[in-house]
Amino acid sequence: MVLVLGLETSCDETAAAVVADGREILSNVVASQIELHRRYGGVFPEIASRQHILDIVPVIEEALAQAKVGWDSLDALAVTAGPGLVGSLLVGVNVAKGIAWARGLPLIGVNHLEAHLYANWLIPPNDTRHAVQKEQIPPPQFPLICLIVSGGHSDLVLMTGHGQYRVLGRTLDDAAGEAFDKVARLLGLGYPGGPAIQAAAENGNPCRFSLPRAMLERGYDFSFSGLKTAVLRIVQRYASGGKERGQARYRLFSSPTASAQRQLPLADLAASFQAAVVDVLVKKTKRAAEEFQVKEVLLAGGVASNKLLRQRMSAQINVPVRYPPPILCTDNAAMVAAAGYFKHMAGERSSWDLDVRPGMALK
Numbered sequence: 001m002v003l004v005l006g007l008e009t010s011c012d013e014t015a016a017a018v019v020a021d022g023r024e025i026l027s028n029v030v031a032s033q034i035e036l037h038r039r040y041g042g043v044f045p046e047i048a049s050r051q052h053i054l055d056i057v058p059v060i061e062e063a064l065a066q067a068k069v070g071w072d073s074l075d076a077l078a079v080t081a082g083p084g085l086v087g088s089l090l091v092g093v094n095v096a097k098g099i100a101w102a103r104g105l106p107l108i109g110v111n112h113l114e115a116h117l118y119a120n121w122l123i124p125p126n127d128t129r130h131a132v133q134k135e136q137i138p139p140p141q142f143p144l145i146c147l148i149v150s151g152g153h154s155d156l157v158l159m160t161g162h163g164q165y166r167v168l169g170r171t172l173d174d175a176a177g178e179a180f181d182k183v184a185r186l187l188g189l190g191y192p193g194g195p196a197i198q199a200a201a202e203n204g205n206p207c208r209f210s211l212p213r214a215m216l217e218r219g220y221d222f223s224f225s226g227l228k229t230a231v232l233r234i235v236q237r238y239a240s241g242g243k244e245r246g247q248a249r250y251r252l253f254s255s256p257t258a259s260a261q262r263q264l265p266l267a268d269l270a271a272s273f274q275a276a277v278v279d280v281l282v283k284k285t286k287r288a289a290e291e292f293q294v295k296e297v298l299l300a301g302g303v304a305s306n307k308l309l310r311q312r313m314s315a316q317i318n319v320p321v322r323y324p325p326p327i328l329c330t331d332n333a334a335m336v337a338a339a340g341y342f343k344h345m346a347g348e349r350s351s352w353d354l355d356v357r358p359g360m361a362l363k
């Protein structure tokens, strides 16, 4: 059994996990900073890095204790090296270097997007088959298409083997999660926006507002900023009591006034927005799956926990669609350990000059 300790500090979650053979989660500890950042309506980078410093050691100790393994049982240490917030990444990478040096462990820098993708190799923690036989849940089959949709990225990736990626398309402006977060703020729904919009949309009519689906038929890139602006225009119309748009003093990133909030058909607007994002994501992923004749489609990243996205993908795509449970979609370190395991087995090592790369792309 090969045990990898994973560390993740790229944004606002301090996380450590121990994973066996790249698939079996022995522990998965996440210290979330959501409450700290909520009052700012988004992640405050300086606060995030300071909190990582406070949390990282206890989180690692907890991960080892829960996994019931000692330092000597570990085979490698994997850490997110980018993309992400520079100050946050620095905490994880430097702690990882210190531990790897002190304990004589191989150090493996992992791309955060790659880690999200490898969450699909993990055996879901509450899967009843977990205790019985992990072989009963086969790993993803290549070639596959993976849609990585998070707060910072929307990438459509063709994967032909471990570590072999071809990015078919990415967002030209806002990431899918970023669009959810910005529109949630616009609707006064708070942070993080994805779960808030999903909840608000539950009883809404997704056909009430006709919102743009940018570049639907063209290529594999995404664009969500026009959609966000279209929602803004509708909110402005309600804020001005139906007067000509532009009259209301209402700007992107501000929260609606109490009276505008009362009049907004929140559920319908949230449902219409969510449907527009999901339509584009599903259509492009389906087209890619057909063009490249893949065996499977994987969803990854925080937005992959969206219920409508999961349902539509599974219903409309002809090959099996796999997605991690919500707890493994949002930032965690088990996914980092899983990605690190496959690199470790391929003989990949980072040197002591491993540095953070805030803008790191998937190769």
Ligand code: KG4
Pocket (backbone or CB within 6 Å): 011, 149, 150, 151, 152, 153, 176, 177, 178, 180, 181, 192, 193, 194, 195, 198, 301, 302, 303, 304, 305, 306, 307, 329, 330, 331
């Ligand atoms: O992957 P993640 O935890 O962090 C990044 O690497 O960015 O993703 C966070 C993003 C946020 O934008 C959040 O609003 C979105 O994932 N998200 C969702 C849902 N849950 C989280 N978006 C849509 N529906 C959800 N249920």
Ligand code: ZN
Pocket (backbone or CB within 6 Å): 112, 116, 150, 151, 301, 302, 330, 331
């Ligand atoms: Zn992430």
